[in-house]
Amino acid sequence: MVLLRQIRLLLLAELRQEVRSFEVVLTSAFFSVVMMALFALSLGALPVESQLMAVPGALWLSVAFVGSLTLTRVFDRERESDTLRALLVGPVNRMAIYFSKAAVALLVLLLATAVLVPGLIVIFPGAAPMAERPLFSAAMVLLGCVGYVAVGTLFAAGLAAGSGKNVLLSLILHPLTTPVLMFNLVATRALLEAHPGADAYLGRLAAVDVVLVVLGAWLFEPVLVGGGGGGAAAAAGRRARGGAGR
């Protein structure tokens, strides 16, 4: 219960901050439109049967790039004021930090896909099955974004907590999230081709998501403040005794 209350409080704080300027939402939505325009220019002339292969790629590549931008901006705010460090030394469950940040990033990403998916349906006639099965499409996009955010939040936070440059996020994020994106690509293509086993892909996506969320939440504290029990305070104690790195 304490964890849920902490997640809710942190999430509300994040949302309040976002509502003041709409910075992350607007930049992500605008970037989604830019990505759509680029895909329309490069792939818009494809015949419908080729679009069945192009649309999944356009959708999930856009999600990958918009997600990368979103995560960078979400944690830039923390970096600018060094507030992530303050949160980490505060009496807050680290998992609450992870889940609240992931929830914010997920919300922004879902808003971006709310621009992306209808846009792709308008641009590419081959994407029409996504409009015909809105529930399946929504579930697929949600599951895909959850997997992406589960991985991304961990590493964006890791870079924000240290002195790492944001450019490293793309270096880490894209190779690691490609398996999730590949599952999403297959599910989207199955939907567009009206594959009879398309529903089974949602189950697989959910299973991959569970693995990634559990792993991300479990690794959040060790990656940010170090493992070995006791977190930052214990680490500081060990350093003071000259035992760091042993």
Add this chain to the structure above:
Amino acid sequence: MIRRFLPDGMLLASAVIFPYSVARIFLDTPIERTMGTAFKIFFFHVPMGWLTMLMAVICGVAAAIELRRRSMTASAVALAAAELGFVCGLGVLLTGPIWGNATWGKPWTGDARQMSTALLWLVIAAYLLIRHYGPSGSKRLAAGLAIFGAVDVPIIYYAVKLWKTTHPTTEVVGSLPPALWAAFWPGLGAILLCTFGLMGLRIRQLVLAEQLDEAWVRVSDREATDGTDPT
């Protein structure tokens, strides 16, 4: 004593077995009817593929131990495994297209396992980049990356079964005739011994480098306390 010379012994054994295995592969096994001489790649490609996966798993497990216990040895094992995984992965990605060209008529078919192996290699490369060029404190971040990389390994295996693939299934290895098996094992043994020998040497070197750094810091601290210049 055994531990001290084990890596050197493994490299020595590998140096003896490797020429023997090459002779077996090129002189004692018949030329495959459809693929011709390119089939010989199989004897190097498959062991390196297995080793890439194994090294990714070792790297992930060692990284988890490093995160949990802050172990210097585990950190060294993770880095050494990643470096060898990178080399083996590069070998797989270079020999694979030669095989593909002989079998499917083109070097890169976008096949699921090709893509997944390339992906795993990219994760290993990203780990090495973070370890070597990351900012201070990026060891933990790299460890998280390695753990996710290790989790990718079963996903990669599953991908072969899930997606339509032109790649030989894993059962192909099991259906080899006895003559080819007889040539396969010495080669696998030589590559395994060479890899683990190099890994042992690299771990020892990394641990020694870390100990040297710590000794230097201790001496510097002591000299600073005494008020004399450490240099």
